[in-house]
Amino acid sequence: MSNELDYLSRRVAAGKLSRRDFLGRAAALGVTATFANSLLSSAVRAAGPVKGGTLKAGMVGGASTDSLDPALDASQVPFAFGKVWGETLVELAPGGGVEYLIAEEIGASDDAKTWTMKIRKGVQFHNGKEVTPDDVVATLKRHSDEKSKSGALGVLKGIDTIKADGGNVVVTLKDPNADLPYLMADYHLIIQPNGGVDKPDAGIGTGPYKVAVNKPGVKYGGERFANYWQPDKYGHADQVEIIIINDATARTAALQGGQVNMINRVEPKIVDLVKRLPGVTIRAASGRGFYPFNMFCDTAPFDNNDLRMALKLAMDREEMLSKILRGYGSVGNDMPVNKAYPLFSDDFEQRKFDPEKAAAAYKKSGHSGSILLRTSDVAFPGAVDAAQLYQQSCAKAGIKIEIKREPGDGYWTEVWNKQPFSLSYWGGRPTQDQMYSTAYLSTADWNDTRFKRPDFDKMVLAARGELDEAKRKKIYRDMGEIMRDEGGLIVPFFNQFVDATGKGVEGWVDNPAQELSNGHALIQCWLQA
């Protein structure tokens, strides 16, 4: 039986048998449709990518104010189009770890302060020039310059010197950092000729597609780059297009009507309906993004850990997950990291909704009266509903929450990181170190829980400089414990990136780093007739 199925699936892959006929025959052989489908897709993958055609993505997250300068990329569309035309030194591999692109290998000195990156030879820019270590140096310098407007300025802060040395680029750091390779995967750090200093928004990189259409907020187009260095892996379609469709219903309709092949951000509340559309596949990948309720640990009444604990115990995470994300996510555990991170210990006790313990902790804290929680729809989709659900679960523990709905305009400037108790969003970072350094170091600009603990800071630095993975993992476990029991954030859930592809889109790889398979969907997928 399996021989016959194998044979049939290869026939489909070769285009000699229709998918429908295959499923019919498989059913006749007594195989479930799910199994037959998975068999089919593995056969298709084994048959290899199909070249040609135009692959189109309908995306939310683009505006007519966007620029092609990768330093300024801040939303989904410029991010995804950046992956189409440009490449970074390394990329986050779907299963964790790094995938080497322009850097061929990266090695550290024993103290993790000097890093040597070997630059791959024979990689061409769209303008025909070959990538040199000098281009890499110029790029890193442009982004790490103090006057830079780059979104990567923060992650590059620890760099002391950047130098070209023969075929290598040598970076020295002010303090040891075992995570440097991950930092180089930041999506802003697209390698540009001479670092893009002359014309930052020229759109010339080493990606599998050349920029053909650049209409911010409307449409982007890429034409396959003939001299791309790994044509077997990326760049299967002849052309790729991104059409900006900010309206969720219009996006779904475009996928359904066949005007685009894939869309990002399917709203959780309609996922179950979209799933039933013929030919449409939901691509959900668990991510590192989370939606915290932030409390300032240095501001009354949240400076009392009993009160913080009461508020954590009064959170019904399961209910939040099922009602706000419709199950498309995973429950949080009051720490900013989860198992999507490398070196995460998966043995923490899951905090559960416990109104009695919450009431006891609340009593112990001695606080009385209502607590003001600020929320807004821009914090994350469903943030206002989440605040209301929380208000109800707190009421069960005898804690009174007052909700203030803030205007979306200015929420990130006036409320987040300014008010002592508010809802927020973090997209996550590639490593635990980056997440903790960005928001939970005493000195961090974005310490949005005002968590200032010298002992914790020391642990962050110790872990950062530690090249022994087992030791690092142990430190991260201890840090997670502190966050969970004494930190200022309540994490109801981590989200999933929910994308959808239409008929005939093959080659998808789930990637927890970002949506649309970390932006690679357009370059790694192909169209199967």
Add this chain to the structure above:
Amino acid sequence: MSSPILRLVAQRILLGIVLLFAVSVLIFAGTQILPGDVAQAILGQSATPEALANLREQLGLNDPAWLRYVHWLWGILHGNFGTAQSSGLDIASSISTRLTNTLFLAACAAIVAVPLAIILGLIAVRYRNGFVDKLISGLALASTSFPEFFIGYVLIFVFAVHWQIFPSISTVDDSTPFLERLQAVVLPATALTLVVLAHMMRMTRAAILNVMQSAYIETAELKGLKPFDIIRKHAFPNAIAPVVNVVMLNLAYLIVGVVVVEVIFVYPGMGQYLVDHVAKRDVPVVQAVGLIFAAVYITLNIVADIAAILANPRLRHPK
């Protein structure tokens, strides 16, 4: 044609220009008191203080307001709207593409909606208070009462998803051939037509009915003229002024107020462009678009006024 009319018309146009200058001051002042900060809005949540300071300096946000107004007005008088602060693109060229798209969509909708509304209005008057009148009014009012996005979604569901005869995405650009462009705007133009139809239709009906009470209409009836001839020859010309006013208001709406339809159909018009830039506090673009919208309103209103003056026999034939 005699001088009083010319004088009236010239007066209107001059008033319009003065008004436009007043509006430019208002727009400039208004954008200055917007809360928030361009630099912060451009860089978003991930802005570091250093990056903010650098960007503010570069955008010239440290000059006094009056100086920036003078610079801005001087540039506009020379056709130079400046560059967008967020994307660095030339505003005039970005706007010209967008404005062309908007005008094209508005024209398509207007070409259908205006004659249709007026004819339906005439028919409604002819069969006033009868079944036809009630049917026309009922349908037109119903289509106007539905929110635009609802009409848009219904059109998409029926024509783009179910039958797949028209695209749900109306993305067009400079290189789109005319026929394709026409096909792209069918659904948005239909949605807009349904939205503006009732207002014009009801106004036509009301204006003509008003005239129909006059003594000279009774005379015409007694002369034995056919009802349609009475409406066409005697009632309609005297009802033109209010009808033109309403038509112009709706045309202005078709140009400046269609952002919802643009978003649903992914049509690259002025509305979405303005909203994007307001969100990013891109003041030069907001000012430029605001000024263009004001100019559209003022121009269309001048046209309405002039049409009303010309249509008024007492002004056309002064004693």
